[in-house]
Amino acid sequence: MASYQRIAKDVIRKADILLEVIDARFPDETRNSEVERDIARSKKPFIIVLNKCDLVSKETLERTKSRLSNVAPTVFVSSKERFGTTMLRHKILQTANIRGREILVGSLGYPNTGKSSVINAVTGKHSAGTSSISGHTKGVQHIKAGSRIKFIDTPGVIPFGENDEYLQGLLAVKDSTHLKDPIGVALKIIEKLCAENKPALESFYHITVEEQNSYEVLELIGYQSNFLKKGAEVDETRAAVKIINDWQTGRLMV
Ligand SMILES: Nc1nc2c(ncn2[C@@H]2O[C@H](COP(=O)(O)OP(=O)(O)OP(=O)(O)O)[C@@H](O)[C@H]2O)c(=O)[nH]1
Numbered sequence: 001m002a003s004y005q006r007i008a009k010d011v012i013r014k015a016d017i018l019l020e021v022i023d024a025r026f027p028d029e030t031r032n033s034e035v036e037r038d039i040a041r042s043k044k045p046f047i048i049v050l051n052k053c054d055l056v057s058k059e060t061l062e063r064t065k066s067r068l069s070n071v072a073p074t075v076f077v078s079s080k081e082r083f084g085t086t087m088l089r090h091k092i093l094q095t096a097n098i099r100g101r102e103i104l105v106g107s108l109g110y111p112n113t114g115k116s117s118v119i120n121a122v123t124g125k126h127s128a129g130t131s132s133i134s135g136h137t138k139g140v141q142h143i144k145a146g147s148r149i150k151f152i153d154t155p156g157v158i159p160f161g162e163n164d165e166y167l168q169g170l171l172a173v174k175d176s177t178h179l180k181d182p183i184g185v186a187l188k189i190i191e192k193l194c195a196e197n198k199p200a201l202e203s204f205y206h207i208t209v210e211e212q213n214s215y216e217v218l219e220l221i222g223y224q225s226n227f228l229k230k231g232a233e234v235d236e237t238r239a240a241v242k243i244i245n246d247w248q249t250g251r252l253m254v
């Protein structure tokens, strides 16, 4: 059995309640239908944790809030800024509705969405190892959070599909040196920013975006950064790598 099936199915079976940790910058892309279907089949309570809320604007967050409210109870968290963690603890206790014994909380999600960081933010300790390099959590780990809650931290076991390279770039699962098509990934980042927070893109790169397509914006950023090849042509790969690095290190907000 693939590692996803082994680990995720086992956690779903053992836990009293499941968390799906998703990234606030791309909630749709980091939800996983297979995981959600398996959780639904188990008939166990389920909470969506929208993590990394510090990396999105208030407007983006409001839009996401209204969309997800129909899907499942959703809690908005920034583990970095310890925001939403009291609410998450409260929601777990309320949703699980178990008295007289410890509640086992399974945490699932794509690599690097911040599963371990969320657990640490709730426990207030650095019990679960975290890293900017994805694939940090190797095995399943149990972490106590007070007397009533125990978390199961899992590695990011959700498999990426064949066409998910851009998602691996967006999630910083692969850095710019490991992406086969950095230009393609950078174009996705530009499209996302143009759609959701164009002013952030404009002010960060000191550009003005009007009617240009994403490729033209990439060239503009390359030009503005003085990434030129011989003959004053823009070095698009260099521009793409910069954009991916800026995105992956959290310098660009949506
Ligand atoms: N800005 C910001 N960064 C975060 C937040 N939560 C986690 N991160 C960062 O995201 C990266 C991944 O965090 P982890 O907690 O290791 O993610 P994970 O889902 O446990 O990753 P794996 O175990 O590798 O699957 C780290 O660089 C964290 O510092 C958050 O709320 N805001």
Ligand SMILES: [Mg+2]
Residues within 6 Å of the ligand: 115, 116, 117, 129, 130, 136, 137, 153, 154, 155, 156
């Ligand atoms: Mg982890």
